Amino acid sequence: MDMQHLEQWIGKSESLTERIAPFPSNALAATLNRDDAPYIDGSELPHLWHWLHFLPLFKLSEAGYDGHAALGGFLPPVPLPRRMWAASRFAFHAPMRIGQTLRKVSTVKSVEGKEGRSGKLVFVTVGHQIFDGDTLCVDEDHDIVYREMPKADAPVVAPKQAPVTSDFSMAINPDPVLLFRYSALTFNGHRIHYDQPFCTGSEGYEGLIVHGPLLATMLMDLLRRNAPNAEIERFEFRALATVFDIHDFTLHGQMSADGKTCDLWVRRHDGAMAMKATAQLR
Template identity: 40%
Template sequence: MQYDMNEWIGKRQVTEDEISLTLVRRAAAMTDLDPAAFHRGNELPPHWYSMFFTPNARASEIGHDGHPRKGDFLPPVPLPRRMFVGREVEFLRPLIIGAEARKVSEIASITPKSGRSGQLVFLQVKHTIELDGEAAVVERQNVVYREATEPGAAPEASRETPGAAAPAFAWEQALTIDPVQLFRYSALTWNGHRIHYDADYARQQEGYPACVMNGALTLHLLIGAAIGQAGDKRLKRLVARLSSPLFLGDTIRLCGGPLAPAGDMLAMDACAIGPGKRSAATVQLQFSTPGSPA
């Protein structure tokens, strides 16, 4: 099957939002931070940008899976399953709590491929978040569209595991995927995808064994853990990849290496490891060195 959607490349969309103190405090509570520690005028933790600029589709514009229908900004890819698989982000300047900002989104590429699970279409969207007319965050978000799965079929597992050759971790945290936290994150990000809260839909329509962990939440927790290990270093860039699904009730390990010199930056590798020692997500982070420009 061939997909020719080149006319969608370059399509743009502008979304305005406020870096709301209310939402920031709710996000803090979601990860057991003190909401009262956040105030207007503070810098937003860098990776929290992704909880803003949500696609506020009207009820009549929602598809059967809970996502906004395709064919408006996103191309009408004729494959039913849409999954977030990773992002590359540059942090140019901090976003400020209470400030008004805007996001300019552009379809960067559409790439059809064939995989073990059938036909795939990879979509990359470039998002530029602007504050006072200047770029603050630039993200290249990667999404894959896939064929429908037979009801009851096991999800495709990643072949990527840490393995015996993986380096020793400098830090590690364990957590269990909690239904309340998963619900709160979906609510904060206005994510209606039914795989995250409707167990019957997840099993019967998309072939998963249980409600699916939101991959963006996995990255949020993993990046937050890594930043916590970096002290006062400022995050400048990250590359994140999701490699296999996690499910409600799974225990996962957030792990990472030490900060190490990488040119004029400091770098750290981090990963989320699920049941069976399977890699669920990896992130490469780069931080500014002391005395470097902010």
């Protein structure tokens, strides 16, 4: 793997402009079983729902074997077959509103190769900034990890166990319809989220994989349901273990004593900490 070649993508940037339509928000609200009033022009876009917009488009003929866009283009052509949304960090500066024309600027900030227990890894960090005119609304860093296919004799590391008790929680049944809806809303063609024979046969997973950003969106939604008046200044999350559609899981939230932060996590059926997140409140 030629890391010097991949590092040439550092600093590469692209800009997308979009008028924020109400349909994606109404569709996601229905998917999350929310009882929101209809989203219309002027409605504030809930945190993380910007992922429904500025979607990269590519021809079906340009898709790879797994449904992702073929390597190259804006992201570096990392020659490793598995790609995963590892983590994100956000600073929320100003509201984004439906009906406004917003601009998203994305920049490749770093490309780093590592050697892990399962083999070679490449971490790519992309910065995203969304503007309403000259006003910065959201500043996001997105970590993507590329992996080798696991070897048959690769060591299996037991995931960290998640706390059982919390201030508030919610049980989720991740059925294939939920995963399909979120894939459609985010124009995500990755077959691991909807193609069960591909996922279990070709890729060797236990079942369909629940999207990392969907889990993060659910954690943010859990906080919104239980602290509806909270003003969130910063949010970050890290994916720690894979969540499959064949088992229910639970979302949890724990407020700090001073009410300034909220720890959030996804607890799998086996007790594993699948995702850990923190929200800083104003």
